[in-house]
Amino acid sequence: MPEVESRKAAARQKFEKLCADPLPLDLTRGKPCAAQFDLSDELLRCVGPGEVRDEAGNDCRNYGVPDGLPGMRALFAELLELSAEGVLIGGNSSLALMFDVLSALRRDVWREPAPVLLCPVPGYDRHFTLSAHLGFGMQNIAIGANGLDIESIERAAADDARRVKGIWIVPRYQNPTGYTLRDEEVQALARMKTAAPDFRIFWDNAYMVHALEDEPAPLANLQSACAAAGHPDRALHFGSTSKISFAGGGIAAFGGSAANVEWMRRQRIVRTINGDKLNQLRHLRFFRNAAGVRAHMRRHAAILRPKFEAVQRGLEAELKDTGLAEWTKPKGGYFVSLDTCAGHAQQVCALAARAGVKLTPAGATFPHGKDPQDRNLRIAPTFPSVEELERAIAVLGVAIQVSAA
Amino acid sequence: MPEVESRKAAARQKFEKLCADPLPLDLTRGKPCAAQFDLSDELLRCVGPGEVRDEAGNDCRNYGVPDGLPGMRALFAELLELSAEGVLIGGNSSLALMFDVLSALRRDVWREPAPVLLCPVPGYDRHFTLSAHLGFGMQNIAIGANGLDIESIERAAADDARRVKGIWIVPRYQNPTGYTLRDEEVQALARMKTAAPDFRIFWDNAYMVHALEDEPAPLANLQSACAAAGHPDRALHFGSTSKISFAGGGIAAFGGSAANVEWMRRQRIVRTINGDKLNQLRHLRFFRNAAGVRAHMRRHAAILRPKFEAVQRGLEAELKDTGLAEWTKPKGGYFVSLDTCAGHAQQVCALAARAGVKLTPAGATFPHGKDPQDRNLRIAPTFPSVEELERAIAVLGVAIQVSAA
Numbered sequence: 001m002p003e004v005e006s007r008k009a010a011a012r013q014k015f016e017k018l019c020a021d022p023l024p025l026d027l028t029r030g031k032p033c034a035a036q037f038d039l040s041d042e043l044l045r046c047v048g049p050g051e052v053r054d055e056a057g058n059d060c061r062n063y064g065v066p067d068g069l070p071g072m073r074a075l076f077a078e079l080l081e082l083s084a085e086g087v088l089i090g091g092n093s094s095l096a097l098m099f100d101v102l103s104a105l106r107r108d109v110w111r112e113p114a115p116v117l118l119c120p121v122p123g124y125d126r127h128f129t130l131s132a133h134l135g136f137g138m139q140n141i142a143i144g145a146n147g148l149d150i151e152s153i154e155r156a157a158a159d160d161a162r163r164v165k166g167i168w169i170v171p172r173y174q175n176p177t178g179y180t181l182r183d184e185e186v187q188a189l190a191r192m193k194t195a196a197p198d199f200r201i202f203w204d205n206a207y208m209v210h211a212l213e214d215e216p217a218p219l220a221n222l223q224s225a226c227a228a229a230g231h232p233d234r235a236l237h238f239g240s241t242s243k244i245s246f247a248g249g250g251i252a253a254f255g256g257s258a259a260n261v262e263w264m265r266r267q268r269i270v271r272t273i274n275g276d277k278l279n280q281l282r283h284l285r286f287f288r289n290a291a292g293v294r295a296h297m298r299r300h301a302a303i304l305r306p307k308f309e310a311v312q313r314g315l316e317a318e319l320k321d322t323g324l325a326e327w328t329k330p331k332g333g334y335f336v337s338l339d340t341c342a343g344h345a346q347q348v349c350a351l352a353a354r355a356g357v358k359l360t361p362a363g364a365t366f367p368h369g370k371d372p373q374d375r376n377l378r379i380a381p382t383f384p385s386v387e388e389l390e391r392a393i394a395v396l397g398v399a400i401q402v403s404a405a
Numbered sequence: 406m407p408e409v410e411s412r413k414a415a416a417r418q419k420f421e422k423l424c425a426d427p428l429p430l431d432l433t434r435g436k437p438c439a440a441q442f443d444l445s446d447e448l449l450r451c452v453g454p455g456e457v458r459d460e461a462g463n464d465c466r467n468y469g470v471p472d473g474l475p476g477m478r479a480l481f482a483e484l485l486e487l488s489a490e491g492v493l494i495g496g497n498s499s500l501a502l503m504f505d506v507l508s509a510l511r512r513d514v515w516r517e518p519a520p521v522l523l524c525p526v527p528g529y530d531r532h533f534t535l536s537a538h539l540g541f542g543m544q545n546i547a548i549g550a551n552g553l554d555i556e557s558i559e560r561a562a563a564d565d566a567r568r569v570k571g572i573w574i575v576p577r578y579q580n581p582t583g584y585t586l587r588d589e590e591v592q593a594l595a596r597m598k599t600a601a602p603d604f605r606i607f608w609d610n611a612y613m614v615h616a617l618e619d620e621p622a623p624l625a626n627l628q629s630a631c632a633a634a635g636h637p638d639r640a641l642h643f644g645s646t647s648k649i650s651f652a653g654g655g656i657a658a659f660g661g662s663a664a665n666v667e668w669m670r671r672q673r674i675v676r677t678i679n680g681d682k683l684n685q686l687r688h689l690r691f692f693r694n695a696a697g698v699r700a701h702m703r704r705h706a707a708i709l710r711p712k713f714e715a716v717q718r719g720l721e722a723e724l725k726d727t728g729l730a731e732w733t734k735p736k737g738g739y740f741v742s743l744d745t746c747a748g749h750a751q752q753v754c755a756l757a758a759r760a761g762v763k764l765t766p767a768g769a770t771f772p773h774g775k776d777p778q779d780r781n782l783r784i785a786p787t788f789p790s791v792e793e794l795e796r797a798i799a800v801l802g803v804a805i806q807v808s809a810a
Contacts, residue, residue, distance in 0.1 A: 029468065037466040041454035044683070049446035061442040061651040063434065091496050093677040100676075103508065107539075126675075133675045134512075246466040249683040270531075270538045271505075272498040276684065278449070278654040 008405035015355065015402045018395050022356030025392040029360070030175070030334035031383040032247055035303050039296060040245040046285040047278055054284065060277035066269055068253070072280040076253040078290035079208055080237050081221050088264055090252040091275050094240035097254045098202060099130055101236060104267045106134045109198065110165050117202075118156055118167035120148060122337055122365030122376045124175040127168045127204070131367070138367035139164070143177055145328075150188045157194040166200035172219050173207035176337040176365055176378040178330020180217040190225035190234065198233075201226075205239045209297045211332040212305050216294075223256070232257040241283060243334065244293060244300075251275075251283050307381040310389045311336050318397020324404045327379075336379040337365070338396075344403045345374045351399035357392045413810035420760065420807045423800050427761030430797040434765070435580070435739035436788040437652055440708050444701060445650040451690040452683055459689065465682035471674055473658070477685040481658040483695035484613055485642050486626050493669055495657040496680050499645035502659045503607060504535055506641060509672045511539045514603065515570050522607075523561055523572035525553060527742055527770030527781045529580040532573045532609070536772070543772035544569070548582055550733075555593045562599040571605035577624050578612035581742040581770055581783040583735020585622040595630035595639065603638075606631075610644045614702045616737040617710050621699075628661070637662040646688060648739065649698060649705075656680075656688050712786040715794045716741050723802020729809045732784075741784040742770070743801075749808045750779045756804035762797045 052060050054069045067073065068089020077084040090097045106115070114137040119128060121140045131138055139156055142149040156164050169189070172180045181189075189201055201222065209216055226234045233256070241250030254264055287293045312329060315338070319325045327338040340348055345362035352359050360378045363369040379396070381389055457465050459474045472478065473494020482489040495502045511520070519542040524533060526545045536543055544561055547554040561569050574594070577585045594606055606627065614621055631639045638661070646655030659669055692698045717734060720743070724730045732743040745753055750767035757764050765783045768774040784801070786794055 031468050034464060034467075037457075037464070038454075040466075041457075044453050044457070045450060048449050049443075052442075052446075052449070059439060059442070061445075061654055062439075063436050063647075063652045092681045096677040103512075107508075107512065130675055242468075246683060247468045248677075248679045249466055249681050270535055272501040272653075274653045276497045276654050276681065278651060279681065279684070 008401070011398055011401035011405055015351070015398045018355040018398060022354070023388075023391055024356045024358075025384060025388050025395075026358045027360070027380050027384065027392055028358050029383070030243070030380045032243055033303070033383050036300050036382070037246060039299050040286065043245055043282050043286040047282045052278065052281070054277075054281055058277065060281045063273050065277060066274045067265065068275060069277055069280045069284060071284045072251065073253075075284060075287065075289055075293070076239060076255070079293060080205060080239050080253065080255045082223055082237060082255040085258065086223070086261055087253055087255045088261060088268075089275055089280060090254055092240075092248055092250060092252060092279070093242070094204065094206065094238040094252040095126055095130070097238055097252055098127070098204065100268065100271070101254070101264065102130060102134050102136070102202075105165075105200070106136070112163055115163045115165045116156075117165060118153055119367050120168065120174070121367070122176050122371075122378065123168060124170060124204070124206075125360075125364045125369075127202075128367040131168075137163075140367065140372070141167070143174065143179060147179060147182055148185050150185060154188065154192045157192055157196075157199060160195045162195070164194070164199070165196050166202055168202050168204065170204050170206055171222065172205060172217060173210055173330055173333025175206065175333065176335035178328050178333045178335065178337070180219055180332075183220045186220035186222050187225055190222060190231060191229040201235045203235050203237045205237060206243070207333040208239055209293055210243060210300070210334065211297065212301050212308055213331055214298060214301075217331060227257070233259050236260060244297065245283060245286070249279075251280055304382055306386050307384070307389055308336070310386045311379060311381045311393055314390055314393030315397060318394060319400060322401070324400050334380060334382055336381065338377045338379060339375040340377065340400055341404060342373045342375050344400070345371060345377050347403045348377065348396070348399045351402055352396055355395045355399065357395045359396070413806070416803055416806035416810055420756070420803045423760040423803060427759070428793075428796055429761045429763075430789060430793050430800070431763045432765070432785050432789065432797055433763050434788070435648070435785045437648055438708070438788050441705055441787070442651060444704050445691065448650055448687050448691040452687045457683065457686070459682075459686055463682065465686045468678050470682060471679045472670065473680060474682055474685045474689060476689045477656065480689060480692065480694055480698070481644060481660070484698060485610060485644050485658065485660045487628055487642060487660040490663065491628070491666055492658050492660045493666060493673075494680055494685060495659055497645075497653055497655060497657060497684070498647070499609065499611065499643040499657040500531055500535070502643055502657055503532075503609065505673065505676070506659070506669065507535060507539050507541070507607075510570075510605070511541070517568055520568045520570040521561075523558055523569060524772050525573065525579070526772070527581050527776075527783065528573060529575060529609070529611075530765075530769045530774075532607075533772040536573075542568075545772065545777070546572070548579065548584060552584060552587055553590050555590060559593065559597045562597055562601075562604060565600045567600065569599070569604070570601050571607055573607050573609065575609050575611055576627070577610060577622060578615055578735055578738025580611065580738065581740035583733050583738045583740065583742070585624055585737075588625045591625035591627050592630055595627060595636060596634040606640045608640050608642045610642060611648070612738040613644055614698055615648060615705070615739065616702065617706050617713055618736055619703060619706075622736060632662070638664050641665060649702065650688060650691070654684075656685055709787055711791050712789070712794055713741070715791045716784060716786045716798055719795055719798030720802060723799060724805060727806070729805050739785060739787055741786065743782045743784060744780045745782065745805055746809060747778045747780050749805070750776060750782050752808045753782065753801070753804045756807055757801055760800045760804065762800045764801070
């Protein structure tokens, strides 16, 4: 097939040209860009001298109100679809809340060697690092175009001989696939029989309002579903404003049943007196309520849409109908997930690096950094400009062709 | 002794009068007062839109710089008398940093049942709650007018048959005695032989700049002393601005040897991506350097001095030469420690409560809330006004007399 051969040669030539003039580009992490932060800059001046009390009269400069400002709890309750009493406000990081919850469960409740967490893959690398750090075993669960492999989840969770204690879920616009759980998947997670009576769903709603369209994708209410199924304590909810206001400068929240909130309250009062209420107050004044957050996120979407479109355009231009890669077309979130042919992801990463494009290391989306098929790559389009993205995706596309050749 | 009897009767009468008209007063927690916070209000507007980069050029609205802003590390290094590389910036709470350190040590290093921490008493209740929560045993060590009981510390730390792993120390203006360690005590802690090769001093420098006088009491440099004694990794340092800028709205820091900093860096990157750099930047702009912090603390002292004087005046008026109580005369910090006759502290607390004055529960300054002699009471003068304090101390004085009668 001389045509195939000439296509391969053309790709190699193109690649060498790109390597000769490498433009350093970074597609590794899901960082917002400066234009997104500019949308929140008013937040920096909405709590000035003499404006330090919330509506309940709390002087936010002093100790106290460990559960978080009532208004902030109400705002997160709306976003997470929980009651205000079902929400506790944290510091600046939902990952830290997850760490603290897992750490306390591991220390006081799940003390056997290597209790197992189910990990939909590809998934969020920091969930896996955290789990390994705290001594959890991990079992991969496939998440693909058809959604979660619910059958495997049910089988693993129900296995009396094993120690499966929970599952990580990013329910809306999952990292990195962008997949949003369908109703029947939420129901199945809520209803399924589990061998562990204290099985927990770690519901990391990191992209709850991060739509590229006007409205976030519909998502069933896990808490109601769990309660209706007789498992009110099964779900632990997490969210933050890191990709809404300022990254690492926002507000995180934990939510769950009354029993879980009371448990968390007792845990965390030992660790700290309260969160930063001044920053809570800033967020409350700036956003007012969930509708304010959603309006704000439509302005984010206007910035991000062209970037996600550039990724799709670029991938289609380089790879459409080649059979060399498949990728997701997310309607929200922070990533595009791309699968090369089996055995090529690491090599593609290395090739892209030679041409200046830094990708999240192949395997990072799997527990212990090991993608059994060496296929998955995560693309983070939010931080670079459209022009940079176009260049980077072109490099990636050519790297995939060269790797296959 | 009819004179004694009539004095007792007079005290009882006075007490009943106070009870008849109770004014609710709270001396329980070391909370700054609003006037102190007012001194920091400029901090609320020193990072506005377009002012979000530090001197190193970091956009403080985005992820990154997990160790903390270089300028903030340098500022804390000056305050804690460490090198800037020896400091990591945390969130808003030094207690949280202590929790994370102890929790990690307990999980990964000190795994035997109930490793022991030495606890100078009276001491800070939250140190003890945290230790108990993480499964540490605690041994009381006396701290009195003559300082730390170094002999007991050395004996306990050197005991091969036990599992003594560390000691809690609030080195300057200790909570609640106000005691500052003398050079020879710092040297002894640095030099002493310990059975545990990884013995740790938890150096909670909570009141490092909190003098009631113009300059803080001299304090030897523990880190240098430990290094000189061949134990560079023995000391772990903690500090925060909670009682400098805003309580629970400030910046905390961890410090130690290169090895300890690297260990902590590896631990905490699993838990969170970074601290709130915008709040770091506010503090950096507002204080500039350690000299700025010290000047600021002289303004705090001007507010607090009359309050501490009112406590001394009141206690002397009610209790001088009665032999019913002894109390400390701190030159900084947030508390006065008062000892009643043995067996009276709980009763005094209950009596004071009847007259409207809420005291920290008797025993709170000891592990497990148990003061073996039932003597110690902690007085927190910072939050109430001078008038409220005068009234509250009068109630306390009378309650002590009535209890003794």
